[in-house]
Amino acid sequence: MNPFSLRALVLALSLAFAASAQAQPANAKPPLDTRAGPTQAAAAAEDAAARARRQPGDHIAVVVNQDVVTAGEIAQRTQRAREEARMRGEPVPDAETARQQALEALIEDRVLVTYARESGARVDEAELDRVVGNVAAQNRLNLEQLKERLKADGVDFKRFRENLRDQMLTERVREREVVGRIRVTDGEIDKHLAEREAAAAAKAPINVAQILIPVPSTASETERSALRQRAERALARVKGGEDFAAVARELSEDGNRAKGGEIGLRPADRLPDLFSQAAASLSPGQITPNLLVSEAGYHVLKLLERQAGAAANQVTETHARHILIRASEKVPPEMAVTRLREMKRLIESGQVKFEELARQYSEDGSAPQGGDLGWAAPGMFVPEFEEVMNRLDLNGLSEPLQSRFGFHLIQVLERRTKEIEPRQLRDQARAQLRERKFEEAYKEWVKDLRARAFIEMRDNSGS
Template sequence: MNESLPIRRAAASLLCALALAAPLTAPAQMPAGTAATADYVVALVNGEPIAASELRARLARIEVPANASLAERTALARQVLDQLIDEKVLLQWAADSGIRVDEAAIDAAEAEVARRNGLSVAELRARLPQAGLTPATLRANLRNELLLQRLREREASQARVSESEIDAYLRQHQAGADPTRTALELAQVLIAVPETASAEALARARQQAEEIAQRARAGEDFAALARRHSEAPEAANGGRLGLRSADRYPTLFWEAVRDLRPGDVAGPLRSGAGFHVLKVLTKRHVDLPEPTVTQTRVRHILLRASDEASQRAAIARLQAVRERIVSGQTSFDAAAREISEDASARDGGALGWATPGMFVPEFEEAMDALAPGQVSAPVVSRFGVHLIEVQERRTVERSPRELRDAVRSLLRERKADEALAERLREQRSRAYIEIREAPQ
């Protein structure tokens, strides 16, 4: 996939860093000899200009080594300009395709940027000059991000993944045992043995490790065993050694667990440090979904909106409702039953336990940003305007069906990326692009 494609799905969160960055230092990032302070047109895409200020702003978000050569800085500037041209081509295509973003959606995205930074919208706007931005440029950036997000969503919605493709993907990535492509997390109990230990002490340590291994295989809590018996530094953390590629574990450990499954116990293993008992916590190909998934129990209040005016009215109404909920004047359950226009109203807005990908991106992004007990600001989606409350979260093992669904989503995203890359190549080949030199 062409990494320059601006197909990010979390527009507000990405622009958060841009909006509240330290003051821009773009002139230092530009190639020497460039007119860094004056604004001028650096490229035209079908007659639409890309300004030097846009290029400087994008370059300012990239860390460049202080000792970078002029050639390296010039190459970076050209690469970033190429990204801006790609974005312009895609934005023009989105507009020609009839994709639109209304002001209410931009309002909601701006409010989300502010909320994630603990600011009001007014406070956010007051801080924008520190990043070389104005409210108008921030809103323009948000509009473009949302347009590109919706363009990508359209491509994803058209991607089709067959059951045979899922089967093939699982076969490919569940087979083999390449340690560089295996994500592995182990927990250990270490019974330390000094180098000068006597044969009797060595035998006692071996017996203790064997007893611990038997208890672990019988189903006893491994973390508790590690906290009680392990002499390794990570004992207080239940013996967890962290998720990493298998080749970053000692060869002794990888050879012992190569053919084991998550939940299995290996050992005792003898090393220079003593005797190790290992439990496999996670073992999967790096290109397979996580074996566990975080689910969110969530509820919402929905007001439907057919046009921009009704969206603004819904946002204002839900903002007032949110203030009443947060201040304790009413409960989320009662407000949902009273005003929500979704079928979930009769259940107090409850949507049950949700897994990633269940909701549209704009809803899911807002939901994921909330801690349990928090209520969102009004969120605009294609269905209307929502208030969202996260009730709790839990981590559960994926069922075989959920694993297949996760692979289906992964393959659909890949197909969408490939389709969008191909569309970009087509659109760019038809575009009139003129690169202009900096004025002397």
């Protein structure tokens, strides 16, 4: 079982009980798990609580294998889905659409739970006790206080505990069986590594100089022809042996004219595609054989320098920390962003240290460590988090950003390049390819289980 998936589940249970109090640090590392994030796990936890608080007057809507879905559960999930869409600023589905989606999701949940119970997987009492204890501790409660909180919310503790066991079993079986369905061939690994090497070469720093003859968008055909002839003469002069920098200072009309057209050393993928593609076929000192044409005008390009890119067996690891605030009914998205912006202002002004705010306010398992996420290799965090992190300078603070886990404030502390042994490199590639295939394999697994399940619709009226 993926440990971060279990952490996400524990986190979700914590969040389910924190709705009536200030949110407390949770035992999860949000950006790590791209498959079982707190949004899905929170839904599972709330459903577990809903099942534990079933009212005597509730009635069965669907029978799924040896379990049931009640009308009350469908209504609760329908309401929650519409509220979450409203909080995210998305179109709110109409009541019937939301109800059908809720019904399908609950049937899927029961199919998985009943299969997990019959699969032979086990969660022993000591392990379940530890998870329940974690839920209490994360909400600054002892076990008796947790029971009282549940009782006040109309939740039967024993039933909730068993529902929690079901969710843990489901997660365990899901990881085992879905991963077992995924096949990654040596050919796929070879292709992945070749693409990675090409991507590394594309990021190799290069230094180019240009002569730019701009063409106004309003220029007539006659004017365009005259400007092209001027650019052709510049190209002929530098190809004939004249100093490129001197010709650039004389004729070029770009911002680097005073420096002989030199743009400066930068990764090739941060240059215009027109430049990086043209430079790819040049050796240092060479000039493009023909004019380059863009919306800006006519360009003559010279490659001044090309540095070696990162080797395919090297990765850049990042040591970062973050503060996470989750949106909720009490903390809508705009409030979460405002809070993080104020934290950023306090940190940058030196009034408060980053780690102090993280310990006090971050809703993440890294909070006790001041938000420290440790060293992370590429692909360890979800893309929306990693993209922003990778653009930050050392010790720089990001603007508040949203991921599937909530809203973050990120700071990069260190970066390092680390070599990987060939076998480790292939293992890493295999893991990345498995991750890409996981979602599709999961959907196929659920589809197969559902096809074999006994499902009896008793009440589909929503009454």
